[in-house]
Amino acid sequence: MTTDSNAPAIGILRSSSSLRGHYAGFVTRLIAFAIDLFIIVTGQLLFVMFARLALDFFGLDQLARDVFDPTGAAESTFIFVFRWAIAIVSSGLVFAVYVVVFWLLAEKTLGQGLLGLRVVRTDGRHITLLPAVKRVLGYYLSFFALSLGFLWILIDDRRQGWHDKIADTVVVYDWDARIGWRLREWLARRQNQPPQ
Amino acid sequence: MTDDTLDHTLGPLPAGAAEPGDDLTELVPFLPPSTAAEARAADSSPATAGADPEFDAYMAVVRLLIGGSVEAAAELVKRLEQWEAELDAAEGAPKPGEIHNTGDAARYMLVGMALSAGEGARQRVMNLVRASDVFWRLTGSVAQPLVDNRLTGLFTRPFDRAIDRLVNRGQKRVNDWIELGRTQEPGARRIARKTYEELVDEFIGHLAENQELAGLVQKKSIGLANEAVDELRSRTVSADAMAENIVRRILRRPPRSQLPQPPEDVRLVIVDGVEDTP
Numbered sequence: 001m002t003t004d005s006n007a008p009a010i011g012i013l014r015s016s017s018s019l020r021g022h023y024a025g026f027v028t029r030l031i032a033f034a035i036d037l038f039i040i041v042t043g044q045l046l047f048v049m050f051a052r053l054a055l056d057f058f059g060l061d062q063l064a065r066d067v068f069d070p071t072g073a074a075e076s077t078f079i080f081v082f083r084w085a086i087a088i089v090s091s092g093l094v095f096a097v098y099v100v101v102f103w104l105l106a107e108k109t110l111g112q113g114l115l116g117l118r119v120v121r122t123d124g125r126h127i128t129l130l131p132a133v134k135r136v137l138g139y140y141l142s143f144f145a146l147s148l149g150f151l152w153i154l155i156d157d158r159r160q161g162w163h164d165k166i167a168d169t170v171v172v173y174d175w176d177a178r179i180g181w182r183l184r185e186w187l188a189r190r191q192n193q194p195p196q
Numbered sequence: 197m198t199d200d201t202l203d204h205t206l207g208p209l210p211a212g213a214a215e216p217g218d219d220l221t222e223l224v225p226f227l228p229p230s231t232a233a234e235a236r237a238a239d240s241s242p243a244t245a246g247a248d249p250e251f252d253a254y255m256a257v258v259r260l261l262i263g264g265s266v267e268a269a270a271e272l273v274k275r276l277e278q279w280e281a282e283l284d285a286a287e288g289a290p291k292p293g294e295i296h297n298t299g300d301a302a303r304y305m306l307v308g309m310a311l312s313a314g315e316g317a318r319q320r321v322m323n324l325v326r327a328s329d330v331f332w333r334l335t336g337s338v339a340q341p342l343v344d345n346r347l348t349g350l351f352t353r354p355f356d357r358a359i360d361r362l363v364n365r366g367q368k369r370v371n372d373w374i375e376l377g378r379t380q381e382p383g384a385r386r387i388a389r390k391t392y393e394e395l396v397d398e399f400i401g402h403l404a405e406n407q408e409l410a411g412l413v414q415k416k417s418i419g420l421a422n423e424a425v426d427e428l429r430s431r432t433v434s435a436d437a438m439a440e441n442i443v444r445r446i447l448r449r450p451p452r453s454q455l456p457q458p459p460e461d462v463r464l465v466i467v468d469g470v471e472d473t474p
Contacts, residue, residue: 021458021466025436028429116429124461154443157456172458172466173433180434 019177023159023170024117026151035111040095092140099139100132108174116175122168131167138163260391263384267392 102109107118107127119127119135127135142149142162149162158170295301342348403409441451457463 019433019455021463022455023458025433025440027435027439028432031432114425114428115432118466120462120465122459122462124459124463124465154440155447170458170462172462174466175429177429177433179437180430183434183437 017178019173019179020175021172022177024173025159026153028115028117028173029112029153029171030150032109032111032115032117035114036099036109037095039110040091040098044091044094096133096136099136100129103127103132103135104129112171116173116177117171118174119169119171122170127167127169131169135163135167135169138166141166256387259380259384260387262381263386263388264391266381267385267388 099109103119104127106113107120112119121127121131138149138161142152145162153159153161153164160170164170293300293304295304437452444451458466
């Protein structure tokens with residue numbers, strides 16, 4: 001766990017000041033990620049549907065059945081594994097291309113844009129191709145490590161996941177984010193409690 | 197009611213119903229053409245209607261009002277019938293109300309009176325008609341020898357003729373009204389429908405072309421969407437802090453009331469909008 005000792009601390013969580021430019025938290029990033037996943041999965045389903053329709057239209061329905069819906073008798077274990085491998089790898093590639101292109105073009109994906117997030121380098125520069133690719137690879141690493149890499153956001157002082165640390169990036173609020181007054185009061189009450 | 201039925205009921209229309217000098221003949225020149233061909237010919241030049249020297253604005257407005265009333269009443273009756281059928285099908289017949297106090301009883305009495313008044317009046321009129329029929333049959337049979345008598349006929353015949361003329365005039369007037377209504381009602385309903393459709397179209401067109409209104413609707417829609425997004429963002433920001441505090445509590449770390457401020461470079465780019473140099 002890293003501690004950003006150089007960063008001056010302010011009592012921002014208990015004030016109504018804007019959090020614009022501050023590091024974004026786990027829940028916001030998780031929802032943005034879920035929105036991105038939804039968009040990608042929907043796009044892939046639509047692509048498969050149209051591809052199948054096109055194959056049917058051009059009389060290649062037998063080929064389409066062999067590719068998309070092979071009968072059990074004709075399908076060996078090898079073909080089954082091969083098909084799933086193709087599906088998983090292609091989905092991963094589509095996801096990687098989607099996030100990298102959006103990061104390079106707008107520094108945010110559609111989900112991150114909706115939630116008001118922005119991905120930048122730790123020194124404030126725009127994210128470039130190499131850090132973007134590293135960040136995507138870091139996604140997979142964080143995922144396959146029982147998602148510990150994602151959960152790291154919850155305990156890291158700069159709210160960085162493993163993928164952020166690998167790519168040397170941070171995710172910040174790109175809007176005038178403010179903590180709700182109920183939570184501010186709750187935090188204030190908890191702060192006033194005597195230490196146990 | 198067909199023409200045959202009408203003639204049978206009221207007798208044939210007297211000739212010259214729309215002769216000059218009659219009170220109703222002023223309306224007759226504005227009667228719509230009776231044949232479809234004439235109607236098409238009349239409808240084929242709507243643009244010249246405004247220039248028609250014989251166009252009577254008063255009659256047009258009266259026709260519009262009558263047509264509107266008839267159309268509205270017909271539409272209302274149709275809707276009422278439809279709604280009642282729907283309610284009956286959906287909920288069945290309503291249960292009778294309960295009487296808890298004298299106020300309820302008085303209210304029910306007034307409702308019952310209002311509903312029975314129409315039926316009662318109808319019954320009384322029917323009784324009166326039957327009574328007058330019986331009276332005239334009785335008195336007619338008794339007075340028949342006197343009326344048919346040649347001697348008394350000298351005195352009664354002029355009165356009979358006067359009464360017949362009066363009846364004929366009344367019958368003619370009623371027939372004129374029926375004919376006028378029969379010929380005018382379709383045109384009145386047509387112009388009412390046309391006016392309604394044109395007004396609705398023009399109103400919608402005006403709404404669509406009104407830039408201020410369109411801008412207002414657009415602003416409201418965008419404002420609502422922005423509000424929803426802002427609400428979602430605000431809640432997720434609070435959820436970020438809450439989730440961190442929960443995790444910190446589990447890990448027995450003190451709750452965080454502070455966030456590390458981002459480095460100056462990040463602050464310059466995000467907050468102040470200063471673009472970085474490659």
